[in-house]
Amino acid sequence: MAAAFTEQHLLPVTKTVGQLVLTIEKELAGSLLGLNYSDSGVTHIYNPVDYARVPHEIFVTKFCKETISTLLIGMNPGPWGMVQTGVPFGEVSIVRDWLNIIGEVIKPANEHPKRPILGFQCHRSEISGKRFWAFLRDLSGTPERLFETLFMYNYCPLSFMKISGKNVTPPELKVGLLMHPSPINPRANKNWAEEAKKTFDQLGISGYFSNLHDVTDA
Template structure:
């Protein structure tokens, strides 16, 4: 069988990822959420340009998928990139672009795009590990891709973040239906060998979505890099590296 040239294979994957993201964006935009959620950001809307530029880094040779929960206010909410710490996106991945105005913006959570002066610790840790180990984005993306399960940021009136797992059951179920379908669509694009849940929530999503499939990918869990986790504040990079090595990912 004649193999597909690398550039053509990469473009096919990237086209599939864009189409899946568009479908997810439209699906979650049709949902509604009640108090205590007062503000919702969807970076697949206002940071769509940056998200597409991120997808353009994806390679068809990738076989390890990292899955996070949902955007942080100073990461993907600013850049449209999963775990999208500003410096990693702007200076390491060399992604440039503008974000559009956010409707119903929370005064404590302004969206400033790549000009944002805040740094997301989780993203700094995850992409920092990728940079330290692989040096260049091309080397990392040759074997890996990073995705968020849910694209939405939920905030209460105080500005406090509310994670998807804390939503009321009906809202959570409707959101889960959209996000599960997106994850299935992404999993169908490549013959993944390892699916890495960044934290327990993501691992649960991977197990649920792959439960009825015939996929052979191994599901792995690593410690979430959030500073809210005491364990993550004690050499997260070393812990995650050991977990990935023991699982045979690295």
């Protein structure tokens, strides 16, 4: 007997904006975890997108909508905010009592002894998160009204720490910069290619380009 198919079976499966964001950030977090941060003194990296997946996904799928016209961008998870709850600037009481989000948070693989993950049992307050969300709460009244046109997100999903437990923000990470070749930049008009080669050497990436040889002035 032939199987019966309806039009529903032929329709492509489309993801919501929130689901697309979750897919992208998972790939991004995986790529970032593969980098070496030892030059910046980083000894521990937390990925709340993974170990706080349940409350994080609730936040994104619930509030990241197609109607968004305003996006507020933070840097990366704070030790007593998103690191604990999976929500950007996610001070525990705000996430639990105002956003009405709660969920299982497990331990990360390499937990720093001075930065334990307690999830919604954490009694430390993320002061910046408390101020931030209280401001938005007073403006909007309800999460539903706030997130009708607004969303809050961090451009980096990972939290970085030194052996002391000190939080390391993305601007503190050692990142190589290649001088812009534009003629508007006076330095670029003097041996730019040679300077670019020096930068590649310092970053240890010259060897990746088999056809890149020493550059000399014409």
